[in-house]
Amino acid sequence: MDIKAGKLLSEINSPDDLKKLSKEQLHLVCDELRQYIIDVVSVHGGHFAASLGVVELSVALHYIFNTPYDQLVWDVGHQAYGHKILTGRRDQFPTNRKYHGLSGFPNRNESEYDTFGVGHSSTSISAALGMAMASYYKGEKDRQHIAVIGDGAMTAGLAFEAMNHAGIANSNLLIILNDNCMSIDPNVGALKEYLTDITTSHTYNKVKDDVWNLLGKLPVGTTFSRSMAQKLTDGLKGMVSSSANLFEALNLRYFGPIDGHNITKLVDTLSDLKNIPGPKLLHIKTVKGKGYELAEKDQTKWHAPGLFDKVTGEIQKKKFDIPQPPKYQDVFGYTIIELAEMNDKIMGITPAMPSGSSLKYMMEKMPDRAFDVGICEQHAVTLSAGLATQGMRVFCNIYSSFMQRAYDMVVHDVAIQKLPVVFCLDRAGLVGEDGATHHGCYDIAYMRCIPNMIISAPMNEKELRNLMYTSQLTTTTNPFVIRYPRGEGTMPEWKTPFEEIQIGKGRKLRDGQDVAILSFGHPGNFAAAAIRDVKAEGINPAHYDMRFVKPIDEELLHEVFSKFNKIITIEDGTVVGGFGSAVLEFMNGNGYKADVKIMGIPDRLVEHGSVKQLYDEIGLDANAIAATLREMVKDKVTVATTFQ
The missing domain is CATH 3.40.50.920 (Rossmann fold)
Structure with missing residues (x-):
């Protein structure tokens, strides 16, 4: 199918072409870009809701900043489809995530506009800060560095470590906090509540809007500078809201929140911030799935829906004449509930992947025994270790490639103390279209060299159930790894009686x-x-x-x-x-x-x-x-x- 871009978008082959347009034309570009993403992803597949949510931001960033000289880092990068289309890859976009086609994430080997390779969350601030520090050292004082990070990714410790350093570094760094209350599943934790408090502080937002409206009515020639207005706004923050305290305590100048779908407001704000030196944070509010009603209403389902009818929203499903085997993740999800009903010490932990890991079923049925801890793999492992010291039998479910981020915790907090945490490593092996950042290639090697570890892998659903059963028995006292692949197993009739497997026996x-x-x-x-x-x-x-x-x-x-x-x-x-x-x-x-x-x-x-x-x-x-x-x-x- 030959999918055509809109009239304006079809003429944009680089950000230089975008800059030739008037500010008034940008909303038309946004409409065409959003429609092109819908048209292509509905037919060819890929991530969906995330890129729709940052269409206006993508356009505004490339309109205001001098990319690629100004360096733009997208956190995770599954929301960078608009960025790719605007930077010379429009006609290649239908090959996105396909074999030998465009990567589904920013990739340094693919384009000079992709300044940092990403696929896992929360790396953008550290990477952009490193670039900014290098620019300062080289005397490139005019060079801008922008990190776009979601509120879900902001929960990871790495993001806070980077902000802590950014506040004292000589860096021309702009952090854009894209706040949509979502990662893949709804965000959790105190930071989500904190950001909600910021955006719903009626007193602060009303007073701020009233002040700016008043300033707009001042007579021409009034000697009231922008810096004076900012000082007044900063004072208002202190009087009526604690909204900026977290970020400004880290010496990051806080701006916002503003509507991330108002292209004119975004362009004006970014233009102003471009001229303010030092580390700063712009807080924008967006809607994941913006412009496609079904995706706005169910953002988890439309994170990466597969192929679908863009008119009706019907997601294509494979049709089979015979019963099909379940996905390994679902076998895990239903089996842990069975085991938990038998053993009241079983608990489940996952870092922001309740749907992907299928722990969501236990979270729904046993909310006091299954927890999503946000994008915090290190915390997930050490939390599991703490629970294990008190006699709990914890199933810590983490994707194989994400477990790499918590390696020290596996060694220091679990293996050395010989705590019986069960690590269920989903997405082991090759995962497909997500590519090199997500393949679960290394867990056998990096787990095998750690003392006290038990490392297993099921050949089918029956074996997965029996390994899970074995791992929670009181006779099992070591950390226990069960690795299994993404996708379907081999047994349509998979719900078999539990049997203990002798550890270390093939x-x-x-x-x-x-x-x-x-x-x-x-x-x-x-x-x-x-x-x-x-x-x-x-x-x-x-x-x-x-x-x-x-x-x-x-x-x-x-x-x-x-x-x-x-x-x-x-x-x-x-x-x-x-x-x-x-x-x-x-x-x-x-x-x-x-x-x-x-x-x-x-x-x-x-x-x-x-x-x-x-x-x-x-x-x-x-x-x-x-x-x-x-x-x-x-x-x-x-x-x-x-x-x-």
């Missing part, structure tokens, strides 16, 4: 000859499919589902290495330091010799595309495993064929 799925496959987690299903593919060719491999990488099943490995001298290991984690490395360490430590082929995620960045495309690219799908089997047994197959 299982033999099928006996065989000549070559053994050792798989860890969901990719064992790729191996099973490959075995079926080569069966007619006379290739008969054995298959072992190891279940645990730490402790690894040494008894099973002795059996394998005693019988086979050709072995394939399969995992959806990095080949460096992962499951295959653990098998090689066992082989070397026990004096075995074998031809071991490690199949996993290679030691390079894997970009975005569908999960199927990416596993095909790295050679970890069923076809690649079948080809490896053929290669490893080719001599035997050739001989057998000769003597038939």
